[in-house]
Amino acid sequence: ESELQAAAAGGITSLVCPPDTEPALDEPGLVEMLKFRARKLSRCRLFPLGALTRGLAGEVLTEMAELTEAGCVGFSQADTAIRDTLVLQRALQYAATFGYTVWLRPQDAFLGNGVAASGSLATRLGLSGVPVAAETIALHTIFELMRITGARVHLCRLSSAAGVALLRAAKAEGLPLSADVSINSLHLSDVDIGYFNADMRLTPPLRQPSDRTALRAALADGTLDALVSDHNPVDDDAKTLPFGEAEPGATGLELLLSLALKWGADDGVSLADTLARITCGPVRVLGDALGSLSASAGRLVVGGVADICLFDAALDWPLHPGQLRSQGKHTPFSFTSTGMALRGKVRATLVAGTVAFEAD
Numbered sequence: 001e002s003e004l005q006a007a008a009a010g011g012i013t014s015l016v017c018p019p020d021t022e023p024a025l026d027e028p029g030l031v032e033m034l035k036f037r038a039r040k041l042s043r044c045r046l047f048p049l050g051a052l053t054r055g056l057a058g059e060v061l062t063e064m065a066e067l068t069e070a071g072c073v074g075f076s077q078a079d080t081a082i083r084d085t086l087v088l089q090r091a092l093q094y095a096a097t098f099g100y101t102v103w104l105r106p107q108d109a110f111l112g113n114g115v116a117a118s119g120s121l122a123t124r125l126g127l128s129g130v131p132v133a134a135e136t137i138a139l140h141t142i143f144e145l146m147r148i149t150g151a152r153v154h155l156c157r158l159s160s161a162a163g164v165a166l167l168r169a170a171k172a173e174g175l176p177l178s179a180d181v182s183i184n185s186l187h188l189s190d191v192d193i194g195y196f197n198a199d200m201r202l203t204p205p206l207r208q209p210s211d212r213t214a215l216r217a218a219l220a221d222g223t224l225d226a227l228v229s230d231h232n233p234v235d236d237d238a239k240t241l242p243f244g245e246a247e248p249g250a251t252g253l254e255l256l257l258s259l260a261l262k263w264g265a266d267d268g269v270s271l272a273d274t275l276a277r278i279t280c281g282p283v284r285v286l287g288d289a290l291g292s293l294s295a296s297a298g299r300l301v302v303g304g305v306a307d308i309c310l311f312d313a314a315l316d317w318p319l320h321p322g323q324l325r326s327q328g329k330h331t332p333f334s335f336t337s338t339g340m341a342l343r344g345k346v347r348a349t350l351v352a353g354t355v356a357f358e359a360d
Contacts, residue, residue, distance in 0.1 A: 003233065003253065004043035006326035008357035010229075010254040011309030011346040014045040014297065016286070019056065020078035026051035026062045028070035035071050043356050044349070045293075045307070047286065049076040049103055052091050058082040061091055064100055073289035074101040074154065079203055081109035085141060092151035101289065105156040106138035106163065107204065115244045117159075117205040121190045127244060130205050132160045139166045146175050154285055155179035157230060159204035161214030168223050178285045179223075181215050182230035183252055183259045188212070188332055198239050198246035199332045202230075219277060220269050225285055227263070227277040229256040233328020251321075251328040258342035259333070261313060265343075271313065306353035315345040 007015050017034070019025035025034070031048050038046035050072035054060045064075055075095060082088045095102050111134035116122040118129030135158070143166070146153055158164060158179055167179050184202050189209045193200045200206060218224045232249030239246050256278060264274030283290065283298030290297050296304025319340050321329040333340060349357040 001041055001043075002325060002327045003231070004038065004041050004046070005357075006231075006251070006253045006324065008043045008349045008351075009325050009346065011257045011311055011349050011357075012044055012229075012253060013307035013309065013349060013351050013356070014047060015231075015253070016073065016282075017046055017048045018078040019049050019051040019076055020080070024051045024054075024056045025049070025067070025072070026054050026056075028063075028066045031067060031070040031072055042351070042354065044351050047071075047073045047290070049074050051075070052077050052102065053082065053087065056080045058084060058087055061087070061094060064094060065098060068098075068100065073286055074103050076103035076156070077105075079105055079107075081105075081107055081112065081138070083109040085145075088141075089145050089149065092145050092149040092153075096149045096151035099152075099288075101152045101154055101285075101287070103154045103156055104138075104142060105204070106135050106142060106158070108134045108137045111137065115201065115205070115248075116193065117190050117207040119190060119208055121193065125193070125196065125243075132162050132207070132211075135160050135163045135204070136166060139163055139170075143170050143175060146177075150176075152176040157182045157185065157204055157228065158215065158218075158224065159185050159207050159211065161211045164214050164218045164223060168218070171223065178225040180226040180228045180282075180285070181219055181224050182228055183256060184230055184250065184332055185212065185215055186219065186227065186263055187259060192332065193243070196243040197332075198241060198243050199250065199330050199334065201239075201243055201246045201248045202250060202332065203232075203248040216263065216267055219263070220267055220273075225277075226281040227256070227260055228282075229253050231326070233326050234330050235328065236330075239330045249328070250331050251324055251326040252331070253326060254324055255319070255331065255333060255342065257309070257311060257346060258317075258344040261344040262342070306350055308350040309346060310348045310350075312345045312347060314343070316341045316343050317345045318342075
């Protein structure tokens with residue numbers, strides 16, 4: 001309930017839920033219950049991703065057809081990498097047979113166990129590193145399996161310039177691919193970790209400024225299809241720990257619009273193109289999985305579904321983490337105890353013509 005309230009307050013009318021809930025979304029009954037609860041709350045539309053493997057253990061495939069009938073729009077391992085390449089190949093084969101999209105975050109299961117991006121800063125702070133190769137090796141594996149199976153894949157939260165280069169080449173080759181980037185990786189780099197600021201403990205880890213620059217350019221030229229909130233709320237007990245022990249994650253739903261507008265203003269991207277990365281761009285990723293909503297979702301269309309965010313693009317608002325509606329109050333964009341100023345204030349959010357949020 002709290003997170004759907006946060007989404008509505010952030011101007012979000014639809015969101016995709018990863019399958020790493022408790023328990024994981026690997027049974028149709030769990031998916032149906034989640035969708036039923038979301039409908040009862042009448043805040044925003046919820047599109048769940050089903051677990052690709054049972055319990056996200058990476059061993060036994062789920063019943064994808066049954067999960068699709070229950071309302072799943074795709075299948076994912078969330079942040080849990082599949083160690084067995086044969087299992088991943090079989091999953092892609094099955095998904096390709098029925099036209100399902102597999103959502104994967106490219107990270108090697110063995111190289112990706114560090115807590116910060118490999119580099120001079122991680123070395124200086126004595127933090128275990130995650131090399132860029134953890135992303136690129138996973139991408140090479142995914143692309144080879146796509147060539148074998150013909151499966152469609154959405155890549156979640158690319159984090160490196162090398163990853164962007166591989167994505168661009170794969171798209172030029174004609175592989176059925178789409179990809180997104182997190183608001184965290186778009187605006188921050190490993191330098192922002194400072195002196196072990198646990199709010200900067202994120203997955204994927206913040207990389208070098210050159211990676212951030214490449215990600216921003218790739219989002220502007222359309223290589224990256226969508227900008228995502230990467231909303232993963234973490235409570236105080238799990239965050240107020242030494243950097244290496246803190247749980248990775250941050251709240252992001254209420255910040256997505258403002259941080260998208262900041263990127264557009266900083267990089268000279270038009271307002272229409274900026275908004276496309278958080279509206280019609282994500283809709284194209286979801287495609288036919290949206291069903292009857294596909295024709296008008298993410299766009300303003302006469303006679304279409306009235307899922308609308310009204311906002312003041314010129315109004316600044318102070319980010320006070322304690323006032324966020326999400327149960328997770330930790331965000332890497334709270335640099336001081338009083339927060340920071342963000343531009344772009346949501347005035348109202350309508351879902352199917354009904355007011356889901358209205359500012360005071």
